[in-house]
Amino acid sequence: xxxxxxxxxxxxxxxxxxxxxxxxxxxxxxxxxxxxxxxxxxxxxxxxxxxxxxxxxxxxxxxxxxxxxxxxxxxxxxxxxxxxxxxxxxxxxxxxxxxxxxxxxxxxxxxxxxxxxxxxxxxxxxxxxxxxxxxxxxxxxxxxxxxxxxxxxxxxxxxxxxxxxxxxxxxxxxxxxxxxxxxxxxxxxxxxxxxxxxxxxxxxxxxxxxxxxxxxxxxxxxxxxxxxxxxxxxxxxxxxxxxxxxxxxxxxxxxxxxxxxxxxxxxxxxxxxxxxxxxxxxxxxxxxxxxxxxxxxxxxxxxxx
Numbered sequence: 203x204x205x206x207x208x209x210x211x212x213x214x215x216x217x218x219x220x221x222x223x224x225x226x227x228x229x230x231x232x233x234x235x236x237x238x239x240x241x242x243x244x245x246x247x248x249x250x251x252x253x254x255x256x257x258x259x260x261x262x263x264x265x266x267x268x269x270x271x272x273x274x275x276x277x278x279x280x281x282x283x284x285x286x287x288x289x290x291x292x293x294x295x296x297x298x299x300x301x302x303x304x305x306x307x308x309x310x311x312x313x314x315x316x317x318x319x320x321x322x323x324x325x326x327x328x329x330x331x332x333x334x335x336x337x338x339x340x341x342x343x344x345x346x347x348x349x350x351x352x353x354x355x356x357x358x359x360x361x362x363x364x365x366x367x368x369x370x371x372x373x374x375x376x377x378x379x380x381x382x383x384x385x386x387x388x389x390x391x392x393x394x395x396x397x398x399x400x401x402x403x404x405x406x407x408x409x410x411x412x413x414x415x416x417x418x419x420x421x422x423x424x425x426x427x428x429x430x431x432x433x434x435x436x437x438x439x440x441x442x443x444x445x446x447x448x449x450x451x452x453x454x455x456x457x458x459x460x461x462x463x464x465x466x467x468x469x470x471x472x473x474x475x476x477x478x479x480x481x482x483x484x485x486x487x488x489x490x491x492x493x494x495x496x497x498x499x500x501x502x503x504x505x506x507x
Contacts (some may be wrong), residue, residue, distance in 0.1 A: 207270050211330055214274075218326040221263045221318030222291060225256045238339035260284040260322070287325045294321025297350060306354035321346075363498075365428055368493060369505055373398075375465060376418045377489040380482035383414060383474060391503045396420055400481075412473025416482060421466040426459040447476070462486060 219411040229252040236244030244278035256403070261284035273283035295318060298308065308314050329338035371377070376398040382388060397419035404413075426446035428438035438448040446459040457470040458479045467486060469479045497503035 207332075210266060210270050211332065211335060214270065214330075215323045215326055216288065217263035217266065218260065219260050219319035219323040221319070222256075223316055224320050225259055226295060226322075227315055228252075229256055238451065253389075257281070257284045257288050260288055264326075267330075270331075271326075273329055282373065283329060287322055287329070290325035291294065291322030294324065294346070297321075299385075301350040301354060304355060305358045306350060307357065337430065337507075342346035366498065369495065370503070374488070375463070376420075377464075377494075378418045378462065378467065378486050379489045379493060380416055380469070380487075381485035383478050386414065388502060389413070391497055392506060393503065394506045405475075412471060414469060414471035414474050414479070414482065417468045418462070418465055421461060421464060425461060426466065458483060460483075 207231060229248070232248045232252055236248040239458065247380050261277075261280045264271065264280045264283055267274045270395060271283070273286075274280045274381045298317065298321070302308050302314070305480040308317060324339045324342050324346075327335050327342075330336065370393050373393070373395065374405060376396075377393070378398065379388070379391075379400060382402055385404055385406070386402045388400055390400045390401045397417055400416040402416070425444040427438060428446065428448070429436075432438065433450075435452070436448050438446065440446045443500040444461060446457075448457040448459070449455070450457075453472055455470055455472050456474070456476060456479060457468060461467060462468075467483060469482045471479060474482075474489075494503070
């Protein structure tokens with residue numbers, strides 16, 4: 203006897219799933235096309251036809267469960283049961299659509315269609331007067347909430363973060379950083395197709411330390427060269443090691459440029475002296491994963507295409 207009730211319960215829930223997995227997506231597509239073509243009037247027309255049809259088919263799916271689900275015992279009761287299951291299941295579908303809109307992965311198109319019927323089957327399971335069936339329904343609901351509300355979004359965030367790291371690492375030969383001068387930190391960094399720009403600012407807001415800038419770019423000449431024709435406001439020299447020193451007056455800006463492998467590195471500041479700028483150049487190192495993660499978390503790095 204128990205095996206017969208179990209088989210009827212399984213058939214009942216399978217029918218609820220099959221009917222809603224077929225009808226609800228069709229109703230959704232109908233609403234989409236109605237909104238596209240006919241506006242509010244079209245939506246009302248599709249709802250007026252589609253909702254009674256969906257509830258009626260759902261009530262029909264409850265007929266085999268007359269002996270196992272008290273609410274399916276009579277036609278009127280089945281109709282009320284169908285309305286309750288449809289409303290509760292639709293809330294679950296809407297929650298799934300919200301999660302999907304947030305890029306939570308829900309499988310292929312076929313999988314998503316199959317999943318459409320699951321919230322209705324879970325809702326129907328709560329009306330089956332069997333403890334284990336209801337425990338299973340509660341477990342399914344808890345799993346869906348955990349995945350859609352926590353695990354899924356965490357996975358999406360991880361994928362976005364990995365894609366972001368990949369985008370920043372497109373030109374690793376440019377990603378070099380110098381140790382921040384005393385009292386300063388990296389305020390912002392910008393990744394460009396041909397360069398990496400870093401802006402150092404005081405740790406304490408309003409400090410008179412000023413700022414320093416670092417630029418790593420693809421070298422255009424074998425060694426740094428002073429601009430030609432010369433700018434009278436800039437005193438420019440290149441030493442025996444190929445390091446270029448340029449000092450501009452009014453306001454005073456010191457710029458040092460040297461080659462670093464196949465790239466050219468430039469540091470400049472109005473407030474740091476040459477020793478401080480050379481410290482930036484001497485401590486140049488590849489941007490580490492930890493440093494990149496810190497910049498990303500602090501929203502202190504951007505990417506320019």
